[in-house]
Amino acid sequence: MELHGYFRSSASYRVRIALNLKGLQYDYQPVNLLKGEQRGDEHRKLNPQGLVPALVDGTTILTQSLAILEWLDDQYPEPALLPKDPLARARVRAMAYGIACDIQPIQNLRVLQYLQSEYGISDEEKVNWIRHWIHEGFSALEQQLDPTPFAAGDQPGLFECCLIPQIYSAERFGMDIAEYPAIHRTMLACNEIPAFVEARPENQPDSTL
Known part of the structure; x- marks a missing residue:
């Protein structure tokens, strides 16, 4: 699993927390927002919006932090990020x-x-x-x-x-x-x-x- 993000990006930060809470190992791939790397062709292959984060799990590529968090909760239910009620x-x-x-x-x-x-x-x-x-x-x-x-x-x-x-x-x-x-x-x-x-x-x- 790879997380493409930027250290100060709030959206990337959210995903890091969730991955850590669930005890999941991942490779961190920095994308320098100040240098505009998020708008480069390579990153846009992962996230056409030119934003971070992008989570890559095998052939699966996910963008938008809240969608990623809910996917993680579906794939790795414990500990849960959302209550059952x-x-x-x-x-x-x-x-x-x-x-x-x-x-x-x-x-x-x-x-x-x-x-x-x-x-x-x-x-x-x-x-x-x-x-x-x-x-x-x-x-x-x-x-x-x-x-x-x-x-x-x-x-x-x-x-x-x-x-x-x-x-x-x-x-x-x-x-x-x-x-x-x-x-x-x-x-x-x-x-x-x-x-x-x-x-x-x-x-x-x-x-x-």
Whole structure:
């Protein structure tokens, strides 16, 4: 199994966490987003969108992080990323999608580059944009999270795979996660789990390239 990704990519980070939680071995293939390698012909053979990640398992090629996470859950059911109860599954998905579909995409590298190249926003305006949309999303999540360590109860899953990379991004841009007590509680619990620690961007081979 190969994971083609970038160390700071939130979507790649999600998949790393899930692979680690399930104890799956994989070869990591770096794709340098800042150098535009994601738009090269070789990578587009794996992901025609020119995005990361791409997961290759034999002749199977999968893209889009949430689709990859759900496929992993189908193929390798234990430990599960989603609860068995349908209502609980829907609730966890809603919160995970709130990050992966509503918060992260509008702070994606290509979106920020477009805003700067086409509309001339400054670095300060870019940071304010990022902080604004993360705050909007995190404020909503605070109202949805129960007072348990994880969204599904006693073990991390799909939601935490999405939340922790988004926290990393928030902290990169100077946000204080302690201002969001429920999110902060989940972060502290995840920080104690090796699967999350090993997936951190600074622990990836391309973080020093």
